[in-house]
Amino acid sequence: NTVLVGGGRGFIGSHLCKVLRNKQFDVKIISRMPGPNHLTWHDIEQCGLPARTRAVVNVAGQNVLDPTKRWTAGFKQNVWNSRVRTTATLTKAIIDATDKPKSYVTISGVGVYKPNPLKEYVEDDVTEEFDFFSKLGIAWEKAAKLPENLSQCRQVTVRSGVVLGRDGGMIKQLYLPFFLGLGGPVGSGSQYLPWIHIEDLARLIVFAIEMEGVDGVLNGVAPQTITNKEFADTFAKVLWRPAVLPLPESVLNTIFNKERAKLLTQGQKVLPKRTQAVGFNYVYPDIKSACEELVL
Template structure:
């Protein structure tokens, strides 16, 4: 597939200071891209959401990536109506702002890439989903994903490719799920969430960042792609593999009632349920995974955390 050759490459990243944004910025800069982050506070190579609304997409920008979103699984935050609204607004409203400003700009942009989730695929023990499944609204998280993608929609005749990446759990050092489970597993106290039978759609951080770069640079890539690894595993299978790579047991499950007590009904669904998802169109687009198997992903992450 032909790679776009750009003399000037400058990516605007909404939510670029988060877990994925930090890693993506590092990759882009290593490939000679300039990066500007949209955040709540101004600073060097930063602009605010208010700047975007009042001044539009800066002239120098060639692609836009949106990663913005309040951390849903922050155990320190109670699932209050206010926090629930923040989770919604930080995804849907920020996405809508970028989409509307891209449409207003009337300039040629290479790509608008919006990261959303896989919660719109209803958990099923028999069905395997790919990008051709539209998804359905069956709980708060699925409704959020659907509205999130609607907000990212720009007309097909706009001078900008639109890519919607539905990502699973992002595995990498320094944040996300690995940071949350690291200490219990290191001390031999780790195990699956609930009974562990639920599927765990996942992707290595390096693969997600490289997939975003691939979408920016390949003119033929557009539409919906599943940002998940090819290997389908359950939460229990992942727990055993991760523990094995640490040379630890995985004997102590985190009880379902405790998950629900800490996170509440809406959020606990992210941990206690999951769908079988394959990246059919992602693979067909020509993208090559660096970490298609969870064992290799875990080994790489553990090595990076330990600095070896």
């Protein structure tokens, strides 16, 4: 009953592994670092999937919004390869395996949907390449595609919004400024902020692993759509702080480079239509309950 998790030491990966272990799955992590109960990407390339692998997941990826890393061609290549190449390695290992896993779940981002204040995106919408992150998202999802005739293994792609959890991602970076009363919306704050609580994302991935009959794309976003300003106001309120200091777009463009800052300065309205239709239930469907958990 082994589940193989690429990137299992990361923010999403560690929460996912915890949920899996609580459900008595035997979890094996793939990491760049060798270690106890860890396989490396090289091990998978050389030896394929471990015996009795029931499910394969990939949540690996170089942190894009690392302010210490300049947005150079080399770093962009790392951002790309750490997602597309690791996914392609797992896809090939599944194709080559004689004993196939039952399910293969990978993550991608809502960056495949073009920000448009007039549009609500659902899973069936056609995606197009319009910038670096949409090209990356499309290549990442393509790398996870199994051949049509490989029917023994179900494949699911979770297109995740911004993941909210105390110990990683956006909240880890915003907690201190908001705690100090220095938080606020990004720019005008009118851009959408597709989001999901970490616990729901980990549960959604496990749901995708276990649920017979579910395949294709599931939007990994909460059903309540909010703007960046609504997020800032709610998060500040649960901390009993004001959220009056907007973070100017120009500052983010300077720190991150405009191409990368778009992840913060723009946003799309995304609904989890299929995710709900296939029966997934959220523990944190609204931003207030999610933010209350974040400050517990």
